Amino acid sequence: MEKARLEVVPGRIHAILGENGAGKSTLIKIMAGVVAQDEGRLLLDGREVAFRSPAEAAAAGIACVFQELSLIPDLSVADNIALANPPRRFGMIDRRAQRKLAEEALARAGAEDIHPRAAVKDLPLSRRQMVEIAKALASGPRALILDEATSALTAGDVAKVFAVLKRLRDEGLALLYISHRMHEIAELADTCTVFRNGRNVASFAAGSRSNSEIVEMMIGREYSNVFPPRQASARLASAPVLECRDLGWSDRLREISFSVGEGEVVGLGGLEGQGQRLLLLALFGVLRGTTGSVLVDGSPVAISGPAAARKPPLSMALIPEDRKTEGLMLPMTVRENLSFAALDRIARGGVIDRTKEEQSIDDMVRLLEIKTAGLDVPVGTLSGGNQQKVVIAKWLMRQPRIILLNDPTRGIDVGTKQELYQLLRRLAEAGAAIVFYSTDYDELIGCCDRVLVLYDGRVVRELEGDAISERALIASALNVEAGQKGTAA
Structure with missing residues (x-):
């Protein structure tokens, strides 16, 4: 990844756009402590930080929700949500407190219908993604990073997540949102930054650029004829295959x-x-x-x-x-x-x-x-x-x-x-x-x-x-x- 610059502020939803391989995931992995940068500085509240692990980033208040789930299928929803830091009593996991923590996190994520005792492996993909979001919110983050976090969700769940994100923004959280769905960016984002080849091409206020302009910035070429023309007569007279x-x-x-x-x-x-x-x-x-x-x-x-x-x-x-x-x-x-x-x-x-x-x-x-x-x-x-x-x-x-x-x-x-x-x-x-x-x-x-x-x-x-x-x-x-x-x- 080449040199990149990005500023994320509290109370705003900052969208990151770019093709796969543009550097978006590498950037957030640095912010989340998954990988270390080769050069440059990472500042949190104006202080330079260098996270050596995801645990350090989480302790500093940075939570991530990735498209690839980090859940353990054989454990319950509550076990997964509290996995990093389960509530304890007398040195043992406090199951009652853990269930209460899970219920509150699920409610905050708009997923009250998911039972804390349900096994994650029994949930469909869209519900697992909601558990992943609840898991991130359970840590009480100051900054929340979402990388294609809605790609597996049903339309109903997407609407709930959008309402949650808007509420978190109003509560003062800093939100970094990565998506390839332009309509999601249009509905959610306050600010947008486009990455290409490891560099940020431009940052601008949401709504100030057309979709075609944004896509052209992302791919570095004119964006036209998205869908190829259909055949004049697609259904042939021959028998069905x-x-x-x-x-x-x-x-x-x-x-x-x-x-x-x-x-x-x-x-x-x-x-x-x-x-x-x-x-x-x-x-x-x-x-x-x-x-x-x-x-x-x-x-x-x-x-x-x-x-x-x-x-x-x-x-x-x-x-x-x-x-x-x-x-x-x-x-x-x-x-x-x-x-x-x-x-x-x-x-x-x-x-x-x-x-x-x-x-x-x-x-x-x-x-x-x-x-x-x-x-x-x-x-x-x-x-x-x-x-x-x-x-x-x-x-x-x-x-x-x-x-x-x-x-x-x-x-x-x-x-x-x-x-x-x-x-x-x-x-x-x-x-x-x-x-x-x-x-x-x-x-x-x-x-x-x-x-x-x-x-x-x-x-x-x-x-x-x-x-x-x-x-x-x-x-x-x-x-x-x-x-x-x-x-x-």
């Missing part, structure tokens, strides 16, 4: 029927938690006990598990929701992560063909423009956007015909998002059948040929072409006019 008929699972998925043609991008919309992720897992053979039928090229198939789903004739790929825990092996190298999913394609007699492996990996690095210091560095050292590219690349090495995407742009910068949108369209034009779930309405509108809107585990509406609009998506997500199909209201 993938078809579901009355697919169901427990009471969570109900009689879902749809098809995806060659070269088509079909989106899944609706409020979070309405069955979109479960549908992708069902198609990839993760869920047991599904009902109904799945057809590939017009023939019924039995998807016994992910191993069967990824092999011909299905040739499916699933890009998971959480790249850190479901998509990558962080301590292993970029090379190992890239080749892992395609070992059966690059090996003969159980021995990896190194020449074929190198060629395949080089092709993927060039295709997705993966930025890395080398193929033999741990994949965990890459920026979030480049980690996501590795997840996608490892599946593309299998040359899948059916690609299932589970919110693939969560927590990555606008420049990388634009690259992925272009890749998505190129894959479709090459003949892939794509099912694309996104929590971002703009992505569904800009990327998809059709969108299926789910509500309570059912498809309540299908939108196509110009009928895919924000108004239609929101109305359908709320199950308004659910009986109508086709054109938007």
Whole structure:
């Protein structure tokens, strides 16, 4: 990271913007005591400080909430919230006091509905993120740093967190907020600073620059044509590549029927938690006990598990929701992560063909423009956007015909998002059948040929072409006019 300057003041929400790899995370790691700066000074209340550990930073009143959770799944919510400094009595953890501390922290975070005794592993990702925020607030910080802390939250939880942050600002906390979601910055920030290549490009009052101006500062080039043009006639006359008929699972998925043609991008919309992720897992053979039928090229198939789903004739790929825990092996190298999913394609007699492996990996690095210091560095050292590219690349090495995407742009910068949108369209034009779930309405509108809107585990509406609009998506997500199909209201 090059020389950077940043001033954060009490009673203000200061937004940091920049592409993945721009230096944002390195900066906050220095502020949080995770890494030490090579040069320059870190001042707190005008006094120079040098934190040797996160514990020292926390003791000084600096708390961080990262996109990557720091929770211990097998412990309870209360245990996690009080983990660093549990209340004690007679040398033992005071469970009653710990539960009270957890209840107060959860209430302050707007998450009163989470039970302190619940095991973290039993909570969905969005609720775990709320526990992470409560954990940070439990320490009574003077400065709160949030790094993509809302990327895993439901819309309802985001609204609660925004209310909490605004209240904390009014109480005099200094807040540093990192997000790739421009609408969040517009709603929350008082001041913005843009980073690029390890330097702060500009600081300005929120609202004084347009989104296009901000994005151009972030990526260093003109920002236009965010979404590639759709094909003039995306739905081909040929039979569907993938078809579901009355697919169901427990009471969570109900009689879902749809098809995806060659070269088509079909989106899944609706409020979070309405069955979109479960549908992708069902198609990839993760869920047991599904009902109904799945057809590939017009023939019924039995998807016994992910191993069967990824092999011909299905040739499916699933890009998971959480790249850190479901998509990558962080301590292993970029090379190992890239080749892992395609070992059966690059090996003969159980021995990896190194020449074929190198060629395949080089092709993927060039295709997705993966930025890395080398193929033999741990994949965990890459920026979030480049980690996501590795997840996608490892599946593309299998040359899948059916690609299932589970919110693939969560927590990555606008420049990388634009690259992925272009890749998505190129894959479709090459003949892939794509099912694309996104929590971002703009992505569904800009990327998809059709969108299926789910509500309570059912498809309540299908939108196509110009009928895919924000108004239609929101109305359908709320199950308004659910009986109508086709054109938007």
